[in-house]
Amino acid sequence: MDTSRREFLKGTAWMGAVAMAAGCMSRQSAAAGGASGAPMHGFRVAPMKRVRVGFIGVGARGTPAVKRIAQIPGCEVTAISDVNPARLDAVQAWMKERGLPAPKEWSRNGDKDAWKGLCDSDVCDVVYSATPRPLHCPINVYAMAHGKHVLQEVPGAFSLDECWETVEAAEKYRRHCMMLENCTYGEEEMLAFNLIKKGKLGEIVQAEVGYQHDQRSLQYNPRDGVFWRIDRHMKHHGNYYPTHGLVPAGRCLDVNRGDRFEYLVSMETKSASFEAFGQANFPADDWRHNAKMVKGDINTCLLHTAQGKTLSLIHNVCTPRPYDRGNLFMGTKGIYRSYPSLLMAWEEKVGDGGAHKYFDEAKAQKIKEEYRHPFWKVAGEIAKKVGGHGGMDFVMDLRWAYCLQNGLPLDTDVYDLATYSSIVELSERSVNARSSAIDFPDYTRGGWKTAQPFTVDEIDMSKFGFTS
Ligand SMILES: NC(=O)c1ccc[n+]([C@@H]2O[C@H](COP(=O)([O-])OP(=O)(O)OC[C@H]3O[C@@H](n4cnc5c(N)ncnc54)[C@H](O)[C@@H]3O)[C@@H](O)[C@H]2O)c1
Structure with a gap:
């Protein structure tokens, strides 16, 4: 076993690093499936060792x-683009x-x-885009x-047209x-x-999720x-940042893999919190003092699936309150939630009363250990050291890198990107x-009807x- 592999498995390389690193619905061609390429469910490419x-x-x-x-073995950062030269310098x-x-660098001269x-160029195989949202679909x-x-x-995109464009490009170019x-x-x-x-x-019959993060x-x-x-x-009205609670819930409900979102309804409060914050924190001659928002403080969507499940989705980035993604799932046997803390309860047999009270903390922690997801079993310790939202960013990167290196389908595909991103316009x-x-x-x-869960x-x- 070579040194890098041994160090990786032990996690020592990571510890050192951590210490140092601080359409529209009637789109005919697509709906007919004619103008596009073959479906992308289960799409995989030959293993990319590098x-x-x-x-x-x-x-x-x-x-x-x-x-x-x-720092992921087999991955190399070979190109960077940013219109801000200071960012390029830092990397x-x-x-x-x-x-x-x-x-290799691009955009240092500010050319957008x-x-x-x-x-x-041919210096990279994968583009990792972390740009402002309007650039997502063009990229x-x-x-x-x-x-x-x-x-x-x-x-991943901002309108139904952008979602369709992205889907059609993936199908056409097989990427x-x-x-x-x-x-x-x-x-x-x-x-x-x-x-x-x-x-x-x-x-599971109902999920309650969202993104509540005071970003004033x-x-x-x-x-x-x-x-x-x-x-x-x-x-704009609507939920322009829907995915953080929604995608994990969609995977739990097998959305696009045996079920699908059929329709939604969306409702919004008035707008008050950004205005109050602007008036309190900026002088009268600053535009923020009198800024007016179109979107209300809290947008709530209710989504209905083809298999008769519902999902509520909340977006609130401006009222003073603790961070929350909801993560609440209700099924025929019990309930799970992880905000404001890890809470769960279920019946062992129908009607046994086992779910009338949440399990106590010690039992919840024991279940957490026992049912830890395999990704977190093998990579959790390293992930927590490397960091990125408590390690989840690292687990995500490790997983797509693993799939590409081993020729596996990625965990979510272009249809998922489009489905979840659609909320922006639909709401x-x-x-x-x-x-x-x-x-x-x-x-x-x-394709959702036959795609594997x-x-x-x-x-x-x-x-x-x-x-x-
Ligand atoms: N997944 C998450 O937890 C999470 C958290 C925050 C933001 N985001 C998303 O990440 C994306 C980036 O957010 P951020 O907070 O890093 O924003 P940011 O403003 O800090 O970074 C965006 C970078 O893109 C560069 N850029 C802008 N226009 C460019 C162009 N034409 N060519 C090249 N570079 C350009 C900017 O100079 C900047 O360095 C957004 O889409 C946001 O929705 C995700």
């Missing part, structure tokens, strides 16, 4: 991702300090389209058209396009998934002075129509991009 990754956007999300991926300095080869050069399509697999930050929904890999989301797949909650200060004070987050809030349409029901497009064109998979550390 995964060369090019980053577009090395800001708050992209830079930590560079640091994680540069280059970090690579140099660790004796890693300098990635220079990222295309990275996609045109998806252009990168795939130029032979790259795409890993895209959330949401992976996966949304980087890191919460899918959260320790407690994966615990819920494992418990549900093991049948502990019975058949962040949205009013962006690091680069570019207001792309609050810009959306000021101009806005519903709010604008007094909460009328709006249908989801079926990006799989019926999600399974509890493994990561075999000995098959990790090692050359010896």
Whole structure:
């Protein structure tokens, strides 16, 4: 066994690193399945022992991702693009300090389209995009058209047209396009998934999830002075950031793998909290003092699936309150939730009263140990040291790297990216129509009926991009 492999398995390489690193519904061609390529469910490519990754956007999300991926055996950061030269400098300095080869650069001169050069080049196989949201779809399509697999930050696209464009590009160019929904890999989301797949909650009938994160200060004070987050809030109704609670829940409900989202209704409160914050925190001559939002404080969607399950989805980034993703699942045998703390209860047999009270903390912790998802069993310790939202970012990166290196399908595909990202437009349409029901497009064109349900998979550390 070579040294890098031994160190990786022991986790010592990571510890050192941690110490140092601080459409529209009627889209005819698609609906007919005619103009596009073959379906992408289960899509896989030949094993890529060496995964060369090019980053577009090395800001708050992209830079930590560079640091994680540069340390995954078999992965190399070979290209970076950012219009902010300071960000490029910081990544280059970090690579140099660790004796890693300098990635080739694009966009240093501030040219907003220079990222295309990275996609045109042959220095990388995978594009990892952590750019502001309006760039997501253009990057998806252009990168795939130029032979790259795409890993895209959330949401993966911003309108139904963009979702269809992304789906059609993946099908046409036969490339992976996966949304980087890191919460899918959260320790407690994966615990819920494992418990549900093991049948502990019975058949799931309802999930209650969301994204509640007080971002008033962040949205009013962006690091680069570019207001792309609050810009959306000021101009549109609806849930423009739906995926953190939703994708893990969708996997628990086998969405696009035996079930699908059929329609949603969406309702919104008035807007009050951003305005109050702006008036209290900025002087009268600052635009933020009098800023007015279109989106209300709290958007709530109710989603109905083809198999008769419902899911409630909340988006709230502006009322003062603790962070919360909900993560609540109710089934025929019991309940699971992980906010505000880990709570679960289930019956051993129907009607035995076992779920009338949540299990006490000691029992919940014991169940957590017993049903820890296999990814967290093998990588949890390292993931917590490397970090990134408590380790889930690292588990996510480790998993797609493992799938690419071993020629496996990725955990979520382009249909998932499109389905979940659709909420942005569907919720806005519903709010604008007094909460009328709006249908989801079926990006799989019926493929969801035969696609295999999600399974509890493994990561075999000995098959990790090692050359010896
Ligand atoms: N998964 C998560 O937990 C999570 C958390 C925060 C943000 N996000 C998502 O990540 C993405 C990036 O967010 P962030 O917080 O890192 O933002 P950021 O503003 O810190 O970083 C974006 C970077 O993209 C660069 N950029 C902008 N336009 C560019 C262009 N034309 N070409 C090349 N580079 C360009 C900027 O200079 C900046 O460095 C967003 O889509 C956001 O929704 C995800």
